[in-house]
Amino acid sequence: MGQREHPPVLAEDLGKKYSRGWALRGCTLEIPAGRIVALVGPNGAGKSTLMGMITGLLRPTTGRISVFGDAPNGRGMHGAVAFLTQAKPLYPQFTVTETLKYGRNANPGWDQAYAEELVEKAQVPFAAKVGTLSGGQRTRVALALALGKRPKLLMLDEPLADLDPLARENVLQTLVEECRTQKITVLLSSHVLAELEDVCDHLVLLADGRVRLAGDVSALLQAHAEHRTLSQLALAYMRMEVAA
Numbered sequence: 001m002g003q004r005e006h007p008p009v010l011a012e013d014l015g016k017k018y019s020r021g022w023a024l025r026g027c028t029l030e031i032p033a034g035r036i037v038a039l040v041g042p043n044g045a046g047k048s049t050l051m052g053m054i055t056g057l058l059r060p061t062t063g064r065i066s067v068f069g070d071a072p073n074g075r076g077m078h079g080a081v082a083f084l085t086q087a088k089p090l091y092p093q094f095t096v097t098e099t100l101k102y103g104r105n106a107n108p109g110w111d112q113a114y115a116e117e118l119v120e121k122a123q124v125p126f127a128a129k130v131g132t133l134s135g136g137q138r139t140r141v142a143l144a145l146a147l148g149k150r151p152k153l154l155m156l157d158e159p160l161a162d163l164d165p166l167a168r169e170n171v172l173q174t175l176v177e178e179c180r181t182q183k184i185t186v187l188l189s190s191h192v193l194a195e196l197e198d199v200c201d202h203l204v205l206l207a208d209g210r211v212r213l214a215g216d217v218s219a220l221l222q223a224h225a226e227h228r229t230l231s232q233l234a235l236a237y238m239r240m241e242v243a244a
């Protein structure tokens with residue numbers, strides 16, 4: 001790798017086979033540092049499977065994957081990675097303060113002041129029990145828990161799916177502001193293409209378990225001049241897959 005720093009994710013001929021068949025095949029790609037990456041593709045394309053292998057929770061069937069130069073070892077996530085899913089596994093009986101305390105105990109690099117600042121910005125009361133919060137508030141707490149870890153890579157698997165459009169916009173704005181300021185690489189999976197358009201500068205499109213399109217969004221749009229936006233381009237590729 002020479003003088004260059006290891007990229008957040010490097011996959012080489014990566015594959016995952018479940019009992020029902022291949023979920024991901026021949027996946028070779030790099031997630032470059034400092035980018036906000038859209039991970040898109042139709043249902044069942046392999047997005048969650050790819051994220052699962054980045055976390056190390058899933059073991060590859062074929063190929064290799066490295067996260068900041070390290071191969072996931074199955075004993076927990078890389079210390080520089082935070083993962084947020086739609087399920088947002090927060091304890092409903094915990095108050096926000098107790099939730100942050102849990103984050104502090106679970107993460108060696110925890111930044112309490114930063115996590116508290118994120119909760120304050122979201123105007124969520126520290127004394128409130130998580131189970132009593134609205135979906136948007138819960139997501140902001142989950143984001144504070146993920147960012148308080150001070151990750152270098154933040155992965156989000158459909159984290160906004162249960163939020164109303166205003167809450168989605170609100171959470172996305174916070175997410176992008178924080179990640180750009182803190183230079184955190186983001187891998188964001190979503191089916192709402194228009195929403196990704198404003199925030200993502202890199203695209204990975206999966207279909208039927210394979211990488212169909214990957215790269216810098218501006219470069220991809222230049223190379224496909226017939227499409228003006230990320231969503232038009234991604235939709236056109238997905239349509240081609242369905243037709244094939």
Ligand SMILES: Nc1ncnc2c1ncn2[C@@H]1O[C@H](COP(=O)(O)OP(=O)(O)OP(=O)(O)O)[C@@H](O)[C@H]1O
Nearest residue numbers: 018019020023041042043044045046047048049050
């Ligand atoms: N634990 C499992 N056992 C068997 N098959 C699985 C398992 N998990 C996923 N699959 C299959 O692997 C394929 C890829 O699934 P995956 O969840 O990675 O797709 P996805 O792109 O995240 O889909 P969605 O957009 O619907 O969330 C699908 O065909 C799915 O049915």
